[in-house]
Amino acid sequence: MSDKFQYVIETEDLGRSFLTYKKSEGLINSIKGFWNRETIEKVALHKTNLKIEPGQIVGLVGANGAGKTTLLKLLSGLISPTTGYAKVLGYEPFQRNPQYLKRISLLLGQKNQLWWDITPLDSYALLAKIYDLDEMKAASRVQDLAKILDCTHVLETQLRRLSLGERMKMEIIGSLLHEPDVLFLDEPTIGLDIVAQETIRHFLSSYVKNKGPTVILTSHYMDDITSLAARLLLISKGSLVYDGTVPGFIAKTELIQTVTYKIKDAPEMKEEVKKSQLNEFLVQLSSMGQIENIKIEETDFEDVIHSFLQKESRLL
Amino acid sequence: MSFTAFYKRNLGFYKLAIASNLEYRLNFFMDAMLQPSITSIVEMVLWMAIFKGAQATTIGGFEQNYYLAYALWATFIARATVNWTYEFKMIEEIDQGTINGLLVRPMNYYEYYLSQLLGYKSITTGFSLLFPVVIILSTQLPTDWSRFPAAMLLVFYYLFFVYSISFCIASLAFFFNKVNSLTVTKNLAMWLLTGELFPLDLMPEAIRKVFLLMPFSSGVYVPVGFLTGRIGWDALWQGFISVTLGILFFSVLGALLWRKGMKAYVGTGA
Structure with a gap:
């Protein structure tokens, strides 16, 4: 039924903020706070625009508290948006229409x-x-x-x-x-040992190939994302900071490669080189003497995302 | 949505409560039998002491046997008509966000716990009432068995009222943390208002009339008083009417609180 829609999931300016109160340190402030509480508004998800086509598997990645689960909760109808709207399978999720709920599934790994x-x-x-x-x-x-x-x-x-x-x-x-036509998977492999993680990953991969549901997957394990997701959404401090493919993301990021080399009559060395400067580095290296051994390692995807998010959090 | 699907689903919730409670045998036995038995024995001994101390054959126009029968039935009926187990569970689920797993299912949260409450009460009440039945039959304490079905019907009807209040209190957990204290306060008030503490006819006439007009008295005093011959059919019918009005009032209030609460809900914890 999902093929009736150009987009199974569509959001426009979808956002959620909530009120909390500021609690200063100490007993005196606890007593003060009993009758006078300073309310502060916290934005869990800034206005988000998203379009997801039928059958797509989307990996949603971000640090703890970045807004991943808030987005999943909004899309599954658990919480109401404070700005904008979402449409999933043509339904407004927060209406929690039983016909809608029959067509989705939310798996909470924790x-x-x-x-x-x-x-x-x-x-x-x-x-x-x-x-x-x-x-x-x-x-x-x-x-x-x-x-x-x-x-x-x-x-x-x-x-x-x-x-x-x-x-x-x-x-x-x-x-x-x-x-379900739409699957929201929130950390499906969290806390599991490597064998169990692999079994579940393999199972989900073959399931989505056979049944073709639209999937949004959050995970802290990058293997989950790289082996399952075709599209990557990176979320940081409540905002989407990247929306594209996994290879596209890697291409966009300035990759660092680790070069381990040994020049004759010198000890083994290890250096981190930007991918764009690798050729230049190798030319320099060959002029330094006879190379006995050289190994170039790609940076782990998880490290790439980690450094990307670190950079983003400094900018935001 | 077809009625068959509604019925099958709710029968499933009803059975779920029975299966879950029978899973913990010791807890079930303590809850359904031991605790109310001990309470009723204490209350009966208390009434015997009161009669002995007062050196009277009647109090408020009734003999000691009537009070013993009242104390015996009241303890077990009060057990049947109280709902703190599911109320606490609902509050905790909203507080901790574990309600999320239920909210994404195509079902209604209100019916989910109502059916479970009815299932839980059917099994515990059916089992626990064996105690007063055996005692009454062996001691000939005053009980009109022909009135038993009508009294039990009111008891189970009253559960809908109790549940409506529970739903309102649980919905407050969307706005406040730790509303469990409200449950405890409500239960203390119910202890007096239902007539569990002592028969309402011992109260001054004006207060008794007001208490009888309220639906709470149908939790203990009306069914027990009716069963033990303290009050007649007119009080029973009045009980059904006041409970109906109570259900309507708290259901509307519950629906409003739920709707507002869901808007405010942030789904913390999951």
Whole structure:
């Protein structure tokens, strides 16, 4: 159904601020604050314009408190905007129309969304009722997804007795049970070991290839972004600072490369060189003597984003 | 939205509450049986002491047996008509942002916990009432069993009223942190207003009339007084009417608070 829209997600000047009160240090200020509180407005997300086409996988990256989760909450209808509007699948998210909610899914990596005291199978049966699904089909879908995620053996164990990795697999099945058109994934691999991260990454990658939902993914693990997302949104201090492809971002950034070299009769050296100056550096190096060994390493994507955000936060 | 989908979904919530509560057997037994049994025994002993101290055969026109029956039923009925478990849960969910996982589902938060409350109360009340039933049958304390179904109907109808108040209090958590203290204050007031503390007919006539007009008395005094023969059918019908008005008032208030609260909600914690 999402192919009816040119853009599945569209926002115009979408922003959110909230009021909080200033709490100065000390007991006297606590007493003062009891009757006189200074309210301050904090902008969590500045006016944001965004257009996302059907089937796109968008990686949303930023530091803690940058506004990533606020954007996801606005798009999933959890909170209301203070400026502008958003349209997702033609719906205004904050209206929380049941027909809209049936077509989206929000997976919060840091929160349990299934029921703690019952087994995942019981949770899925309840979800099938909530989403008004054919119960037989839903049950068979659970088995299919559990097989792919290799977690069939824990379906009948209460959620509270499962490990973090198993719980996350269960949450993923729960969020995909109704085959959403739009998936909001907030840190789906957080806290998991490398093997579990890889399993979930692989699963999500093949799922989106097969089913083609539109996905917005936030993660602190850059492997999640590079292996899943075609488009990258970088957010810093509540503002979008980059919107484009991952390779485009790398090309835009002045990359630093690490050159490790050994010249005859000299100790091994290591230097960081800007990519644009690499040729010049190599010419200089060859004139210094006979090169016995040389290794040029690309900077990690995570480091690139990190330095980009650092630079941005100094500018903002 | 079809009625079948609504019914199936809410039956699912109802069953969820039963399954979740039966998961913790010791807690269930303490909550449903041990705590109200101990409270009722203490209250019955207290009434025996009062009668002995007063050296009277009747107080307020009723003999000791009527007070013992009242104390016994009142403790268990009060347990059935109080809702702090889900009220606390709702407040905590809003405070900590764990409500987010529910708000993105195509369901109504009001019905989600109402159905769970009904499920939880059905299982705990069904189990806990075994105690007063056995005691009454073995001691012949005054109870009109023919009135039992009507009294229980009012008890369960009253739950809708109690839940409407809970929903209003929980909605305040959108605006204030730590509104749990309001729940405790409300429960203390209910202790007196429902007639759980002592039968409302012991109050001065003017106060009794006002209390009876309020829906709160249908939480304990009206069903228990009706069951034990202190009051008649007219008081029961009045109970149904005042509870209906109470439900309407708090439902409208709850809907307004919820709508405003959702606007103010920042979804902190997730």
